[in-house]
Amino acid sequence: MEITFYKYQGTGNDFVLADNRRNHCSRLTEEQIKHICDRRFGIGADGFMLLNEKEGYDFEMVYYNADGWEGSMCGNGGRCIVKFANDLGIKKNRYVFLATDGPHEATLEGDAVSLKMKDVEGIRKYKTDSVLNTGSPHYVQLEPDVMSLDVVKEGQRIRYSKEYTDEGINVNFVQVKEDGSLIVRTYERGVENETYSCGTGVTAAALVFHHNDNGFNSIDIETIGGKLNVRYHRELDGSFNNIWLKGPALQVFKGTINITGHD
Incomplete structure (x- = not known):
């Protein structure tokens, strides 16, 4: 079966997207999606997404990791699918769509997409590091010189440790710059490699290294693939x-x- 696809990227985090409003891609298998994301034998991407019709929403986002398995929320993927919807002719001042972790809002200004993430109840300390869920589970570790770090080696060590080997976890290494901005590098489960950027990961890093004890915060974040901004409100109880x-x-x-093997 021949499928029309679209390739998008958000700060180097790249995705293959398909317009599935007529359900022609709903029966793709794990192996077929894995093949699509393969950088040698397929199109190549960090993930694959379907844009579906969904009553009560502008669309539904269904996200698959590069390994072919349906994944948890992807922040950069969410931003890319909003731009995709706009490019398909779904024109809105404010988008409301459904993802695996619930409803999301988004706005679009040129090529810049602002995506509202899920609320976060709090941050759990693990040894000297932090663990939290920003739509996907994240481990956050402070690094003094993140650009010299072997992210794949260190990321695998944590991701495949006995605490996380079964369900997996995304691992973020964060350097705090003198001006308070962050540099973040992320090892992503499902991709099982470092990606150029991770939206839920930079969100996690921003919440861990917040500027103010409470109230409004806005943090600029540098990734290998480009720059992002996270803004949020921190409550007295430590929630966001x-x-x-x-x-x-x-x-x-x-x-x-x-796509071979597809009806």
């Missing part, structure tokens, strides 16, 4: 709400691919 992830989302190219 009104969390917004902002950054560019761009279409790279459009094409068709023949």
Whole structure:
């Protein structure tokens, strides 16, 4: 079967997207999605997404990791699918869509997409590091010189430790710069490698290294693939709400691919 696909990237975090409003991609298998995301034998991407019709919403986002398994929330993927919806002709001042972790809002200004993330109840300390869920589970570790770190080696060590080997966890290494901004590098489960950027990961890093004890915060974050901004409100009880992830989302190219083994 021939499928029309669209390739998008958000700060180097790249995705293959398909317009599935007619359900023609609903029966893709794990192996077929894995093949699509393969950088040698397929299109190549960190993840695969379907844009579905959903009553009461502008659309539904269904996200698959590069290993072919349906994944948890992807922040950069959420931003890219909003730009995709706009490019398909779904024009809105404010988008409301459904993802695996619930409803999300988003706005679009040029190529910059602001995505509202789920509220976060709090941060759990693990040894000297932090663990939290920003739509996906994240481990956050402070590093004095993050650009010299072997992220794959250190990320695998934590991701495949006995605490996290079964369900997996995304591992973020964070350097705090003198001006208070952050540099974040992330090892992503499902991709099982470092990605150029991770939206839920930079969100997690921002919440861990907040500027103010309580109230409004806004933090600029540098990733290998580009710059993002996270703004949010921290409550007295240590919870976080009104969390917004902002950054560019761009279409790279459009094409068709023949999927073997598909009805």
